[in-house]
Amino acid sequence: MTGWQWLALAGLGAFHGLNPGMGWLFAVAIGLQERSRSALLRACAPIAAGHAASVLIVAGLVGVFRSVLATRLVAIGGGAVLVAYGLWRALSKRHFRWAGMRLSAAQLASWSFLMSSIHGAGLMLLPVLVAGPAPAGHQHVAAAAGASLWAGAAATAVHTVAMVGVAGAVALVVYEVVGLSILRTAWVNLDRIWAYALLGAGLATVAVAVAS
Amino acid sequence: MTLWKPDPSFYPSPRQAVSAPPEKLAYLAAFDRSAQKPDAIAVLDTDADSHTYGQVVGWTDLPYVGDELHHFGWNACSSALCPYAPHPHVERRYLIVPGLRSSRIYVIDTKADPRQPEIVKVLEPEELAKHAGYSRPHTIHCGPEGIYVSALGGANGNDGPGGIALLDHTSFEVLGQWEIDRGPQYLAYDAWWHLGHDTLVTSEWGTPSMVEDGLVGELLLGRKYGHAIHFWDLRKRRHQQTVDLGDQYQMALELRPAHDPTKDYGFVGVVVSVEDLSASVWLWHRSGKEWAATKVIDIPAEPADPALLPPILQPFGAVPPLVTDIDLSVDDKTLYVSCWGTGELLQYDVRDPFKPVKTGSVRIGGIVGQVPHPAAPDQPLRGGPQMVEISRDGRRVYVTNSLYGSWDDQFYPDGVGAWAVKLDADPGGGIALDERFFPHGDDFRGRRVHQVRLQGGDASSDSYCYP
Numbered sequence: 001m002t003g004w005q006w007l008a009l010a011g012l013g014a015f016h017g018l019n020p021g022m023g024w025l026f027a028v029a030i031g032l033q034e035r036s037r038s039a040l041l042r043a044c045a046p047i048a049a050g051h052a053a054s055v056l057i058v059a060g061l062v063g064v065f066r067s068v069l070a071t072r073l074v075a076i077g078g079g080a081v082l083v084a085y086g087l088w089r090a091l092s093k094r095h096f097r098w099a100g101m102r103l104s105a106a107q108l109a110s111w112s113f114l115m116s117s118i119h120g121a122g123l124m125l126l127p128v129l130v131a132g133p134a135p136a137g138h139q140h141v142a143a144a145a146g147a148s149l150w151a152g153a154a155a156t157a158v159h160t161v162a163m164v165g166v167a168g169a170v171a172l173v174v175y176e177v178v179g180l181s182i183l184r185t186a187w188v189n190l191d192r193i194w195a196y197a198l199l200g201a202g203l204a205t206v207a208v209a210v211a212s
Numbered sequence: 213m214t215l216w217k218p219d220p221s222f223y224p225s226p227r228q229a230v231s232a233p234p235e236k237l238a239y240l241a242a243f244d245r246s247a248q249k250p251d252a253i254a255v256l257d258t259d260a261d262s263h264t265y266g267q268v269v270g271w272t273d274l275p276y277v278g279d280e281l282h283h284f285g286w287n288a289c290s291s292a293l294c295p296y297a298p299h300p301h302v303e304r305r306y307l308i309v310p311g312l313r314s315s316r317i318y319v320i321d322t323k324a325d326p327r328q329p330e331i332v333k334v335l336e337p338e339e340l341a342k343h344a345g346y347s348r349p350h351t352i353h354c355g356p357e358g359i360y361v362s363a364l365g366g367a368n369g370n371d372g373p374g375g376i377a378l379l380d381h382t383s384f385e386v387l388g389q390w391e392i393d394r395g396p397q398y399l400a401y402d403a404w405w406h407l408g409h410d411t412l413v414t415s416e417w418g419t420p421s422m423v424e425d426g427l428v429g430e431l432l433l434g435r436k437y438g439h440a441i442h443f444w445d446l447r448k449r450r451h452q453q454t455v456d457l458g459d460q461y462q463m464a465l466e467l468r469p470a471h472d473p474t475k476d477y478g479f480v481g482v483v484v485s486v487e488d489l490s491a492s493v494w495l496w497h498r499s500g501k502e503w504a505a506t507k508v509i510d511i512p513a514e515p516a517d518p519a520l521l522p523p524i525l526q527p528f529g530a531v532p533p534l535v536t537d538i539d540l541s542v543d544d545k546t547l548y549v550s551c552w553g554t555g556e557l558l559q560y561d562v563r564d565p566f567k568p569v570k571t572g573s574v575r576i577g578g579i580v581g582q583v584p585h586p587a588a589p590d591q592p593l594r595g596g597p598q599m600v601e602i603s604r605d606g607r608r609v610y611v612t613n614s615l616y617g618s619w620d621d622q623f624y625p626d627g628v629g630a631w632a633v634k635l636d637a638d639p640g641g642g643i644a645l646d647e648r649f650f651p652h653g654d655d656f657r658g659r660r661v662h663q664v665r666l667q668g669g670d671a672s673s674d675s676y677c678y679p
Binding site: 021026027028032035081099100101102180181184185192 | 214216217218220222223224225228293294295296297298300301406407408409410446448454473474501677
């Protein structure tokens with residue numbers, strides 16, 4: 001992967017981290033409920049783990065597919081999935097509806113995993129993941145798949161560190177400085193922006209693959 | 213239906229909701245006891261600067277007769293900001309209005325013209341019966357993942373158990389029965405929750421056969437009405453614990469949990485003790501890992517000349533206070549208690565919830581007192597303070613006078629009348645009737661008035677996930 005790909009993965013991580021629905025808001029709520037900043041910080045770990053797991057599945061699948069199929073095919077197929085998913089997110093009025101306030105670390109990680117997955121967090125990385133040449137070694141599929149998985153894991157790690165860094169920072173700033181009233185004015189409808197981002201990423205992936 | 217920014221009437225915490233602007237309008241459930249005319253939602257002007265202040269300025273008749281409107285609520289509220297199921301870009305615009313007698317549920321849109329709300333959907337009783345197995349829908353609460361509807365009765369030929377039906381909060385379709393494991397719970401009435409503790413609380417009145425034709429003396433003296441509250445795991449939808457107040461404490465009705473989600477206590481009102489006709493308010497709280505309830509307010513019956521009493525009370529020679537509603541201010545500091553029998557509204561300082569301190573009292577109506585409103589001092593009033601609602605800032609208190617058609621007729625056989633009043637609450641304690649606010653009688657076109665909801669939310673409409 002090139003420098004700009006790592007940068008893009010980190011940038012998307014920051015974008016995901018900003019979304020209150022991806023976890024920082026939950027961390028703030030836990031901190032307030034427990035009246036403890038360290039409870040807030042502790043909550044960031046399972047939130048990051050759940051997000052990483054969700055992203056890793058997509059990154060891993062892309063890697064494995066690329067090692068057995070032409071990159072172009074993976075890009076077009078993946079791009080189509082992304083467009084369909086973006087449309088569904090844009091049109092759907094449903095929202096996440098499981099869980100409660102008192103979650104164990106494992107439950108919080110599962111919540112984060114489900115929340116990231118239904119929002120298509122991993123899918124949004126697709127254009128970055130399919131850019132650039134596939135790992136060499138088509139004659140040894142197993143070895144190539146292994147290398148792809150490692151690349152996927154590295155991509156997930158970079159993305160997640162950026163995500164949880166931003167989410168944790170936002171959570172701390174809201175908890176310590178600006179307070180909850182910020183929610184009333186600054187909480188724009190990210191679900192809508194998010195859906196358009198998915199659509200755009202899908203269209204771009206397909207366009208680039210077709211043009212190349 | 214989705215907004216770019218959160219609905220401005222949503223507040224993350226009760227601390228912030230207290231700074232909400234004063235309500236301009238109030239919605240009232242009005243019903244025709246004779247079931248000849250349709251029930252209605254009446255709209256009251258609550259803007260003190262308006263020239264129609266205190267008057268009925270809007271009216272929406274329902275398409276059927278005999279619904280008996282009772283309680284109602286909003287489609288969405290501050291719980292939409294909860295972190296685990298966030299959807300803050302929905303609008304608070306629909307009133308969810310059940311008919312307690314007909315089991316119909318109306319969805320009424322207040323957005324286009326807040327003074328002439330429009331019926332946009334009618335859920336027939338068959339849908340509630342088919343999907344949830346309930347009838348006689350009662351209390352409405354907007355939860356993080358759907359609209360909760362408590363219902364008094366069973367369906368499909370069953371008198372009970374009553375319980376909670378869940379409605380989808382975009383389509384308003386009945387999603388199903390909320391309970392996965394109801395344990396020993398059979399009677400139902402109110403339901404509310406501690407969102408910060410994943411705990412739901414329910415209370416007990418009676419099944420439809422026990423209440424629809426009036427209070428049944430044998431059931432009351434046989435201590436058969438509800439006298440327990442139930443605690444549930446809100447997430448797993450399972451019954452956890454029953455706290456029995458004692459079977460002399462008949463009819464444990466309104467539940468008012470602390471709004472602060474870090475707190476785990478709340479108040480429940482008991483209508484009458486069969487031992488001495490007193491009424492009481494109880495505090496539920498934790499005791500170790502278990503829930504417990506402690507009586508914190510006791511209101512004695514008032515002796516009276518039997519000649520002045522309705523037949524149902526003549527043998528006792530006393531007026532029971534009949535605490536039929538209580539309401540807790542958004543800041544959890546003040547509790548209001550309605551005594552529908554004696555005609556008194558009481559105000560308590562509950563900053564220490566175990567030791568309420570009485571800070572105010574106003575007499576209006578009442579079985580014997582029939583105390584008039586200062587705006588019409590020559591006009592005796594029947595009925596008493598019943599449903600009580602507090603503005604979010606805690607400064608204004610609204611009260612209506614009808615309890616429930618058949619029960620009105622027993623306790624006020626000469627006609628309960630129809631009136632709504634407003635009181636100004638002094639932040640330092642004390643309440644006084646607002647002389648400019650007294651819609652009554654013909655203002656309500658022959659209907660009785662049951663519950664008030666304030667535009668933008670009130671003390672019993674919203675719940676919060678942040679302290």
